[in-house]
Amino acid sequence: MDVGEKPLRKEITAGKVLKKIMADHFYELDAAAKSRSPKIAWCTSVGPAELLRGMGFLVYFPENHGAMLGATRMAAELIPYANAVGYSPDICSYLTSDVGSYLRKQTPLTKAYGIESVPLPDVLVFNTNQCRDVQDWFAWYSRELNVPLVGLYTHRDIGPIHKYELEDIAQQIRDLIPPLEEIAGTRFDMDRFKGALALSRRTSELWRACLESAAAIPSPWTFFDATIHMGPAVVARGTQAAVDYYELLLKELQERVVNKVAAVEGERHRIYWEGMPIWGKLRPLSDQFASLKTCVVASTYCNSWIFDQLDPNDPFLSMARAYTELFIVRDEPYKEAYIQDAHERFRFDGILFHDAKTCPNNSNNRYGMPERLSRNLGIPVLTINGDLNDLRCYSEEQTKTNIEAFIEQLEEV
Amino acid sequence: MGGIFAGVDVGASRTKVALLDEDRKLIGKAVLKSGTDFSRTAEAGLSAALEEAGCGRPEIRGCVSTGYGRKNVTFHNDTKTEISCHAKGCFHYFPMAITIIDIGGQDNKVIKLDDHGRRISFKMNRKCAAGTGAFLEEMSVRLDIPLEEMDGLAEASTDMVELGSYCTVFSATEVLEKIRQGKKVPDIVKGLFFSVLKRVLEMDSLTERVVMTGGVVAHNPYLVKMLEELVDREILVPPFPQLTGAVGAALFALEAA
Numbered sequence: 001m002d003v004g005e006k007p008l009r010k011e012i013t014a015g016k017v018l019k020k021i022m023a024d025h026f027y028e029l030d031a032a033a034k035s036r037s038p039k040i041a042w043c044t045s046v047g048p049a050e051l052l053r054g055m056g057f058l059v060y061f062p063e064n065h066g067a068m069l070g071a072t073r074m075a076a077e078l079i080p081y082a083n084a085v086g087y088s089p090d091i092c093s094y095l096t097s098d099v100g101s102y103l104r105k106q107t108p109l110t111k112a113y114g115i116e117s118v119p120l121p122d123v124l125v126f127n128t129n130q131c132r133d134v135q136d137w138f139a140w141y142s143r144e145l146n147v148p149l150v151g152l153y154t155h156r157d158i159g160p161i162h163k164y165e166l167e168d169i170a171q172q173i174r175d176l177i178p179p180l181e182e183i184a185g186t187r188f189d190m191d192r193f194k195g196a197l198a199l200s201r202r203t204s205e206l207w208r209a210c211l212e213s214a215a216a217i218p219s220p221w222t223f224f225d226a227t228i229h230m231g232p233a234v235v236a237r238g239t240q241a242a243v244d245y246y247e248l249l250l251k252e253l254q255e256r257v258v259n260k261v262a263a264v265e266g267e268r269h270r271i272y273w274e275g276m277p278i279w280g281k282l283r284p285l286s287d288q289f290a291s292l293k294t295c296v297v298a299s300t301y302c303n304s305w306i307f308d309q310l311d312p313n314d315p316f317l318s319m320a321r322a323y324t325e326l327f328i329v330r331d332e333p334y335k336e337a338y339i340q341d342a343h344e345r346f347r348f349d350g351i352l353f354h355d356a357k358t359c360p361n362n363s364n365n366r367y368g369m370p371e372r373l374s375r376n377l378g379i380p381v382l383t384i385n386g387d388l389n390d391l392r393c394y395s396e397e398q399t400k401t402n403i404e405a406f407i408e409q410l411e412e413v
Numbered sequence: 414m415g416g417i418f419a420g421v422d423v424g425a426s427r428t429k430v431a432l433l434d435e436d437r438k439l440i441g442k443a444v445l446k447s448g449t450d451f452s453r454t455a456e457a458g459l460s461a462a463l464e465e466a467g468c469g470r471p472e473i474r475g476c477v478s479t480g481y482g483r484k485n486v487t488f489h490n491d492t493k494t495e496i497s498c499h500a501k502g503c504f505h506y507f508p509m510a511i512t513i514i515d516i517g518g519q520d521n522k523v524i525k526l527d528d529h530g531r532r533i534s535f536k537m538n539r540k541c542a543a544g545t546g547a548f549l550e551e552m553s554v555r556l557d558i559p560l561e562e563m564d565g566l567a568e569a570s571t572d573m574v575e576l577g578s579y580c581t582v583f584s585a586t587e588v589l590e591k592i593r594q595g596k597k598v599p600d601i602v603k604g605l606f607f608s609v610l611k612r613v614l615e616m617d618s619l620t621e622r623v624v625m626t627g628g629v630v631a632h633n634p635y636l637v638k639m640l641e642e643l644v645d646r647e648i649l650v651p652p653f654p655q656l657t658g659a660v661g662a663a664l665f666a667l668e669a670a
Contacts, residue, residue, distance in 0.1 A: 273612075380533075380534065383536075405495075409532045
């Protein structure tokens with residue numbers, strides 16, 4: 001097959017609204033940073049954002065900034081500056097590109113929104129459910145900016161979830177309230193917290209429905225679309241804006257399903273993406289798959305922002321559950337079962353594992369999982385080497401050849 | 414039916430052209446350095462292969478190109494990856510369930526086929542050229558030994574020097590250290606060969622019958638013997654190992670006609 005031909009992809013109309021939501025998010029933060037009101041909390045991507053909203057904080061997510069640094073390909077230029085102050089090139093490249101961005105006073109927010117710098121924090125709040133790197137990342141800013149640091153320590157490598165684990169996390173969340181009240185200068189508002197939880201849950205339900213629309217054949221959208229449209233699920237969960245957005249997006253996707261509109265025209269193959277996106281290569285990879293008539297229909301990554309366990313009637317424990325049931329903190333048997341379940345629903349005919357050099361925590365190819373899944377599901381797997389942000393770890397030609405050869409293999413079946 | 418079918422494999426190091434007749438017989442071939450102008454090299458390779466076959470260009474009924482420069486071949490009807498083409502070429506010579514080890518100029522591949530020639534899996538080396546032809550070329554420059562003499566030197570070794578480095582550049586330093594220690598050149602060269610094999614063996618398991626192919630094997634048949642001893646199994650090698658990808662490409666062209 002020839003991959004030179006122009007790929008046909010359907011753009012998502014709701015994208016215009018998405019741009020506005022993301023812009024509003026950053027403008028609001030920028031204004032707050034300048035006026036010093038309301039207070040700003042930096043939060044890890046799956047940190048206790050709803051609690052922070054319940055305290056009246058605006059919430060900024062450095063991991064989202066990390067992804068922007070990757071997508072704009074600013075990361076490669078900035079990572080060496082973080083390396084120069086002592087951060088290893090082997091650790092999280094969100095961290096190194098974000099620290100490099102801070103050191104060089106360069107941010108993609110300037111080009112995108114005319115914002116001079118990221119909004120500085122009044123408090124840093126982490127949750128180790130993503131990895132230990134986020135804690136170290138925030139600790140650096142805590143020292144650098146002399147800003148208080150608080151966080152949650154999640155249990156890891158969990159199979160069945162035990163009550164004591166949830167109660168422990170729930171208590172850790174409760175324990176955040178007094179220091180956060182002191183920083184916020186206001187009392188914790190339970191009703192506001194519950195309101196944020198309700199909106200977060202609704203956002204999650206809608207986001208899940210959007211992602212699951214890709215089970216349709218042909219799929220109405222791709223993993224590459226979802227990595228962009230997950231923006232509000234990350235930065236605006238707990239707000240009405242996120243709920244409104246996903247109602248709009250879901251409607252468009254459902255219309256596509258009904259009308260059998262394919263995201264990849266002539267969809268011939270369906271692939272599951274396991275691992276981090278390669279932010280700086282989303283477009284070329286999306287183009288390549290489209291030209292190969294292949295739709296990447298689902299991923300673990302985009303599912304990571306589904307928190308439909310949240311329950312305003314049981315706020316602390318349900319929040320603990322939502323942030324503990326995550327794929328990333330689970331053990332290998334759970335992860336295998338999870339992908340096998342996805343196979344039943346999304347009917348993909350191959351799995352691509354992205355082995356991200358600086359994100360071992362999110363690279364599940366290193367202990368034989370690809371081989372086990374291939375055997376259990378009877379479908380081929382491919383592992384590509386790369387990184388979320390550090391494109392020095394990525395070989396474009398080799399990856400292209402691997403993907404093309406993988407699709408040729410699917411065509412032999 | 415009549416006519417001939419061309420396969421052009423524009424690799425990172427060499428461009429290979431294979432011409433097959435309708436009976437799948439190899440009637441013309443050429444191997445050239447890929448250089449910097451892939452289109453021109455492919456043209457030159459095709460002309461040389463046609464001359465060997467005693468045929469004219471109008472007789473070509475189909476052409477498939479493969480390899481890194483496959484898109485640069487101006488006269489192709491279709492392109493296929495080198496992984497598919499090596500698989501096709503090897504299965505043509507050994508129609509059985511096989512594990513293929515292809516050692517190329519820049520890439521190593523381990524490809525597994527079932528007894529129908531369908532691919533079960535494939536693996537390519539990571540972003541590193543250790544254990545490939547580029548590694549041996551680099552060492553030949555560093556040691557000032559002509560590439561074509563390396564096979565004979567390795568075979569003459571009586572006490573192989575084992576090298577531990579994963580990296581081509583570090584291997585060079587390690588080799589210099591062995592020279593300082595007074596180790597003999599043939600023993601060092603055999604150590605280099607052994608390091609190529611180690612890089613390949615770490616890529617995947619060897620199941621079923623094993624076929625070795627690619628330019629490095631074509632020019633260094635002693636590598637095959639070494640692997641046979643290492644894994645204690647017979648290794649199969651196609652008639653022109655450097656051309657297997659091009660033969661596979663020509664077979665794709667023939668089957669599409």
